[in-house]
Every structure is written in structure tokens, then in C-alpha cells.
Amino acid sequence: MKFKIILFLFFLIHMSSYAIINSNNLNNNKSELNIGFFYSLKIGDPQKCQIIICSLINRQIFEGLVTLNGAGKIVPGAAEKWNLSSDGKTYTFYLRKNMKWSDGSDLTAHDFVYSIQRIFSANVFHRNTYLSEFIENGKEILLGKKPASSLGVKAINNNILEIYLTKPTPILLESLSEPVTFPVQKKNVEKYGEKFILPQNIVSNGSYVLKKFKNGKKITLIKNKYYWNESKNIINKVNFYYFSDFHKLYKLYINGKIDIISDAKIEGFKEVINIHSSEIIKVPILGGYFYYINTSLAPFNNKKLRQALSIAIDREELNRTVYKNLQIPLYHFLPNGLKNDFPAYPYWYHWTREKQIEEAKKLYLEAGFSKETPLKIKVSYYKSELDRNVANYISNCWRNILGVQTEFEFKNWFKIIENPKTENFQVIKIETVANINDIYDFFNNHTSSNKLNISNYENPKYDYVVSEIMNEIDPVKRKELNHQASLILMEDLPIIPIFSLVNHYLVKPYVYDFKVNRIESFLVSEIKLKNN
Incomplete structure (x- = not known):
């Protein structure tokens, strides 16, 4: 369970299980995206983060075995496929070949073993994760009765990972789509400790890399040139901005400086409702x-x-x-x-x-x-x-x-x-x-x-x-x-x-394929822009 800091008010135009603007007639002339938020921006260790904005950023700069896309579907991520044993207790994941970290070094199944084991260390354990409930030896490790190395996660080789369960469960894949299970690079964490997440230190494996973080007011991401699907990313750079004043953010939006207002709260602003009704998206969230x-x-x-x-x-x-x-x-x-x-x-x-x-x-x-x-x-x-x-x-x-x-x-x-x-x-x-x-x-x-x-x-x-x-x-x-x-x-x-809760977004007409799922997340890699 993630926590929210504010609730937003907005005009609504339609209801769906996720929000989407269909794409057509696109080009790549505009390749930078600017998104405004009403709450302070955060970055954090994916295995510790409990704030929605932090989780959203981590979904852009890291990638797990599976991915929750903007439509709310579990799709292949770092693993191109997986299968389940007949007794429902062993998942085998097959990683994509020749994957890299953002520093160009090899990313393997051993990195996922390290990262999932790391969840169970005393100074990292994430209160939201359910993995301890059904991965072999998870509870015993948390109680100090067994070492982390006994956790039911094993790299068969560099490209094959197995996860062993105590009982069949219907929620493993959903749990693996959480940022808490995303891989972090061992040598990077050991070198920088808690500061490994900072822009000057971070090594990640997602479609974007963290370029700048400024006092909770601005986050800049750029395309990860080593990402396995980098050629499909239309957006080269994305900036996240924090504004406490809607009037300032709205002015930037109407002047074309902001492309998306996330979680917008415009209750009482009739001008926005009347003029921009076709640009407002309503998303009922979980x-x-x-x-x-x-x-x-x-x-x-x-x-x-x-x-x-x-x-x-x-x-x-x-x-x-x-x-x-x-x-x-x-x-x-x-x-x-x-x-x-x-x-x-x-x-x-x-x-x-x-x-x-x-x-x-x-x-x-x-x-x-x-x-x-x-x-x-x-x-x-x-x-x-x-x-x-x-x-x-x-x-x-x-x-x-x-x-x-x-x-x-x-x-x-x-x-x-x-x-x-x-x-x-x-x-x-x-x-x-x-x-x-x-x-x-x-x-x-x-x-x-x-x-x-x-x-x-x-x-x-x-x-x-x-x-x-x-x-x-x-x-x-x-x-x-x-x-x-x-x-x-x-x-x-x-x-x-x-x-x-219901969220609302103000989205420029030239922004296409902006999809927000029911757990309030989206992927910049899915967004396309038309020349405006």
C-alpha cells in the first residue's frame, strides 16, 4: 500500500479502467516532455520507497522482471517470458539476452537475486512487500533464523532465474511489478550506500536515467542508451516539476511550457473547465x-x-x-x-x-x-x-x-x-x-x-x-x-x-498514448508527442 499526500479536485469527461488518448499521425520533432505536480518530488531506493511520486520515478529509471503498463496489464519487462511449474510453486523467468546497466555493464539474473535478497535485510525491509509471505524461507530470514542466501530465489545461469514458493499464490506476478523488486547494482550500492540513488551516482536499468534532482522541485530524466528497447522511446528527455500554486502551473500550461498537469486540482476554476474540457482526463484509481x-x-x-x-x-x-x-x-x-x-x-x-x-x-x-x-x-x-x-x-x-x-x-x-x-x-x-x-x-x-x-x-x-x-x-x-x-x-x-479516489489530468492535445493505470502510475516510454 502506498500513501498519498494530497487529494485532487477536477472536472471529469469520461470514465474508464485507465486513461488513454489514441495516437495517429505522429512525428518525433518534439522530444521533450514537461509534467507538473502539486506535491514535492522525491527520489529513493526502490526497495525502501513508499511515496507515490518516488514509485512513479522508479518505474521510469528501473525495470523489474515484469512491468505494469499504463493500461494496468502485467507485461514482460527484463524477463521476456516465464513459466509456472505444475504444482504452482516454481516460477522460471527467462531474461532478455545481452541486457545492460546504464553504465554499460552486463545485467544478469544474479543481479535480481541480490536485489530480492536485499529486500529481506533488516535495514531495507519494505513494509509493503508480500514476498515474505510466500517465497521460501522469507519469514525465517526476517526472524533471523536463516541467512538471506537461503531465500527461494536462484540464478540458474546469467539469463534464467527461478523463484520458489511455499504455496501457490495468485499475486506473485503483481508483486514482482512493484518497484520494491526492481534490480539495483550491487557494486553501486556497496560503493555509495544510501547515496547510490543520487543523480551523480546512480546506475539503473530502466528506459530512462536520472539526470538531475533539485530540492524536491525538479527531476530530469533522459533516455537510457543501454536500455534493451531504447529505439522505441520517443521522448528523449522528461522534466517533472513541483508547483504549490495552481495559477502558476496553469499559466505555464496554457503557454505551452507544461505538457501535462498530473493530479490537477482545479475545483472552482470555471475557465479551465470551460476552455480545456477536451484536454481533461478522469482516472478512477484504486x-x-x-x-x-x-x-x-x-x-x-x-x-x-x-x-x-x-x-x-x-x-x-x-x-x-x-x-x-x-x-x-x-x-x-x-x-x-x-x-x-x-x-x-x-x-x-x-x-x-x-x-x-x-x-x-x-x-x-x-x-x-x-x-x-x-x-x-x-x-x-x-x-x-x-x-x-x-x-x-x-x-x-x-x-x-x-x-x-x-x-x-x-x-x-x-x-x-x-x-x-x-x-x-x-x-x-x-x-x-x-x-x-x-x-x-x-x-x-x-x-x-x-x-x-x-x-x-x-x-x-x-x-x-x-x-x-x-x-x-x-x-x-x-x-x-x-x-x-x-x-x-x-x-x-x-x-x-x-x-x-478519482484522479484527473490536464493533457495537451499533442500528447498521445498517455495512459494512467488504476494504481496511479504511467510509463513515459509509452508516451508519444506530435509536433505542436
Whole structure:
């Protein structure tokens, strides 16, 4: 699970599983692309990175065994093909011949062995990876019972790699499409340590190389001349820019200095909506806007209270007044569009708003509170105008319906990400986006042993069902397990779902084949430009 820093507002023109502008009549006269963002730019070790922008950059400069393309499909990457043994426990990957690192040295299966083993070292282990759950000896290595060299990953020769599983799993290929599994060059890491990722030091294997990084405000990538498919890359250079002011970014866009505005937030900007409606792309993503409740603290360990707080929120009205109907109200725990999802809706979902309010009041009283003896609650969120507007609306619902007294505080987002379970909070706003298009990606975060279980939720029955989801390969049985897990979460309600997220992009007419998948990533190597 990756974390988001902001949420964006935008006008919508169409809905699809991914966003795409079809190409025709292209030429290569324009070969530089400029993309604007509304959040600070980051670079990072692919085996440690947990920020969306960092992951996006790593997908351009590194390449794994398999690739998640802009259409959301798993396609060959560094491996040109693979097969699975009859027992479903051994994957064999056949790497492309004569592959190179960006310094011109040979890239082999041994580099992938080193990099996947590196994931399991104590100072690197990525909390988002699921590989420890099903690669042979993964758990034992993390517990210090076996050496990293015993991990079930083996280079048969320079071009053939095998991965051995403890049990068959339906999510290995999706997991291998994550940047956490991308190869890093051993001698480069050992020479520079944590600084190996810097432009002056980095050696990578993706379609682009990192040329410049400037204070979180600009990243420049150039084509990797040693990339196996370099001749197919139309874009020679791409610049990523950070702007906190939409007006400045929009001015650059209309003057042709910016080609794409990513995750644009133009709510209230009628000029943009009216003039550029044909250039606006809407992408529903596998992400959610949630209020996490610290279930380890009284009185929030009372699920009647948690239910009352959730029911009191009028999501439809919140979407209309704050988001101008640009997001999707969410009543369960799975964002729209996940594969094999079978969500459980709350028992009150089809009730009238009046009946919902009566139920919220009843549960609030049963939890020991009333307007005479109100709950006092502190809501934490990242410092943004949008989050403040949402928090104000929700606190008004709670006050007007239940009598809750709400206090607000700002939280440092990056501190939360680094130490999510050590933060002291009562209720905290969190946005998450899937690493892979699979239900397990969301359910696993709420298991009792998961370090990303921010709400400190514990339910042994839930843990068991989620473990079964990971290993069940029958899609019908897996879908039923998904529903069971959803029912348990809906009953216990450790988090309050609010929205299933929708992203929006402003794209110049001369930009073609810009595809953004449901986990909010795209490949510059797929983009084409027409002379403008």
C-alpha cells in the first residue's frame, strides 16, 4: 500500500479502467516532455520507497522482471517470458539476452537475486512487500533464523532465474511489478550506500536515467542508451516539476511550457473547465480516503461509538458541497475497481437519511455519550486546505447530530509514513493507493501483525481469513473469502471509509498514448508527442 499526500479536485469527461488518448499521425520533432505536480518530488531506493511520486520515478529509471503498463496489464519487462511449474510453486523467468546497466555493464539474473535478497535485510525491509509471505524461507530470514542466501530465489545461469514458493499464490506476478523488486547494482550500492540513488551516482536499468534532482522541485530524466528497447522511446528527455500554486502551473500550461498537469486540482476554476474540457482526463484509481480510528484507545475501542461516527457522516452531501461531485462516496473498505472484489455494505446503507441519523444517535447513547455528556475527539490530518474543508464538514455532522466536540491538529505526513504505529492519535485522515490490483493489498494492512495496521486493530478471525485470501487460487472461493473479510471489517469498523479516489489530468492535445493505470502510475516510454 502506498500513501498519498494530497487529494485532487477536477472536472471529469469520461470514465474508464485507465486513461488513454489514441495516437495517429505522429512525428518525433518534439522530444521533450514537461509534467507538473502539486506535491514535492522525491527520489529513493526502490526497495525502501513508499511515496507515490518516488514509485512513479522508479518505474521510469528501473525495470523489474515484469512491468505494469499504463493500461494496468502485467507485461514482460527484463524477463521476456516465464513459466509456472505444475504444482504452482516454481516460477522460471527467462531474461532478455545481452541486457545492460546504464553504465554499460552486463545485467544478469544474479543481479535480481541480490536485489530480492536485499529486500529481506533488516535495514531495507519494505513494509509493503508480500514476498515474505510466500517465497521460501522469507519469514525465517526476517526472524533471523536463516541467512538471506537461503531465500527461494536462484540464478540458474546469467539469463534464467527461478523463484520458489511455499504455496501457490495468485499475486506473485503483481508483486514482482512493484518497484520494491526492481534490480539495483550491487557494486553501486556497496560503493555509495544510501547515496547510490543520487543523480551523480546512480546506475539503473530502466528506459530512462536520472539526470538531475533539485530540492524536491525538479527531476530530469533522459533516455537510457543501454536500455534493451531504447529505439522505441520517443521522448528523449522528461522534466517533472513541483508547483504549490495552481495559477502558476496553469499559466505555464496554457503557454505551452507544461505538457501535462498530473493530479490537477482545479475545483472552482470555471475557465479551465470551460476552455480545456477536451484536454481533461478522469482516472478512477484504486485508492481510498479514510479516517483511521485508534482502536487501542478508550473510548474508541467501543465499536458502537465507531459505528455512530461513521453513520453520522453524510458522504453524498460531503461530495456535493466540498468536492463538487468529483469523487465517489465510499461505504465499504475496497475502492471501486479492484479485481475479485465482493464488498460488504453496511446494514444501514439503503436506509433513509432520517433513519440513519436515528441509528447514529442510538449507538452514540449506547456507547455512553450524549449531547449533555459529549465525546471530545481530536482529528489529525496533513496540512492542506482540502483536508481542512473535509474535516470541518465531518465535525459539523458529528456536532449537529451527536453533539461531539472536535479538535483538529496537523500531522507531519512523512513522519506518519516512516513510523505509522508509533504516532499518538485518536482519529487520523489517511489516503492510500494500492501497490497491486488485488484485494489482498487492502485487507493485509489491517491484520494484527502488519506494521501498517495504523488503527491497531486486532481480530484473529479476520487475520485467518486474510491469510486464506493470499493463498487461494480458485477465483470463486477467493471472492467468497473477500466477502467474509469485508463483513468482519464492516462489523468492527477500525477505519471509516469516506471516498473512493478519482484522479484527473490536464493533457495537451499533442500528447498521445498517455495512459494512467488504476494504481496511479504511467510509463513515459509509452508516451508519444506530435509536433505542436
